[in-house]
Amino acid sequence: MNATTYGLDIAKAVMQVYWVDGETGEVGRRTLRRAQLAAFFANRPAGRIVIEACGSAHYWARTLGSLGHEVRLVHARHVRAYVRGNKNDAADARAIWNAAHQPGLRWVPIKGEQQQAVLALHRVRSQWVKARTQMVNGLRGLLYEFGVVLPGGRQAGLKAIAASRGQLDAALPEPMRALIDGQFEMLGAIERRIEAIEAQLQALQSQFDSARRVRAIPGVGPLGATALAAVLGEDARGYRNGREFAACLGLVPRHTGTGGKVSIGKLSKRGDPYLRTLLMHGARSVIHHARGRSAWLEQMLARRPLNVVVAALANKMARTAWALVAHGREYQVGGIARAA
Structure with missing residues (x-):
């Protein structure tokens, strides 16, 4: 039956x-x-x-x-x-x-409690980062109304305020000076919360064997390692292969076809945008800062636009992460992954 x-x-x-x-x-x-x-x-x-x-x-x-x-x-x-x-x-x-x-x-794939807890840390951290950005941009706009133009970037803007605080206090009315003090105090509290969550994720990285494995992939940091480990689980068997995992993250192009003719489009961008963003940033960092690029990467950069290469490398990182976790192997630079 x-x-x-x-x-x-x-x-x-x-x-x-x-x-x-x-x-x-x-x-x-x-x-x-x-x-x-x-x-x-x-x-x-x-x-x-x-x-x-x-x-x-x-x-x-x-x-x-x-x-x-x-x-x-x-x-x-x-x-x-x-x-x-x-x-x-x-x-x-x-x-x-x-x-x-x-x-x-x-x-x-069904996630366990520990996987959801790790992803919850990532989500709360993202919320605090967004709140920090909103506060800095709000402060930038308020000062602009008083003729103060800050340089671009969060850190550069805050450093400019701190460096010229004496001049600002002389030029701004008392309510505005008190407002800046309150905003800086709040930004400090948010920064401490972000650092505390990152410390938790750093500690969790050593507790997950899968996080330790994928951490060895160039371009994967503590955030990417813990997020990948939480999504893949302990054996990555929720996905049939690395290609399916990369597709679930939206790191493959859309395609449409009829009459036997298939057209390849832009990235599908389906699935988890947070993890996809981490992989894309990691891939871009590898391209810009790696001392010794692989022959594959050099060939791609020679014949394809930069953003296309970034997406291709992020796809490769996702597939590599799946392979390491699914087969219990260790990452080796320039070689074949070996069993643990």
Whole structure:
């Protein structure tokens, strides 16, 4: 007897389940409160539960998987095409069930608690960096209204304020001087928070074997190593190969074709923009600062534009990271990766 497949649409309070009985063909629909969901599936025979990859999907995947069910996550764009009629929870659950039966469907890897915790650190750090940038730009605009023009760049602008503080105090009214003091105090607090999170990530890097492996790749720093380790997991088996991992990060070009003619376009930029940004910055750093470039990189730079080479190197870094984690190998410069 085939296991029953459930389409589960999750939300904060109300969940919707849709399934078809494998023996009778009877359609089942159930609306459940949040507190009822685990108990409902605990009393059902082991089956396959398909959830749209959205908020709290990884939590429910782990919870329902611990009850003996096979849980799969599906990207929202694969579900959207199967929504019939008006959109509501019941229609979404049915669409998830329909999408789950399509051949060749690619699933979203389920993350563990530790993986989500590391990615949460990255997300909060990004929020603080964004807040710091907003405060510096706001301060730059306020001073500009008083005729003070700061040089470009965050550090250069702050250094210019500190260096000419005496002149600014003489030229600015008292409320503005107090405002600058408060903004500098807040910027210092934000800087300390960013440094604390980076110290946590630095410590976590030594705890994850996968992070240690990918850290050896040129262009991958502590941020990139911990982010890659959190996305790939301990064995990277959530992705079939390195090419699929690079494609999931949006590091492959779009293509469209008809009549046997295929046109290659720009980067797809799908998937995680944060990790893609880290890899792109790392690749650009390798190109600009590496002392000894590889022959492959030199040939690429000779015949392709710089930004194309950056994207190609970022793609190669992602595929290399997958290979090191998936096969448990160590990175070797200019050689073949060896088993640990």
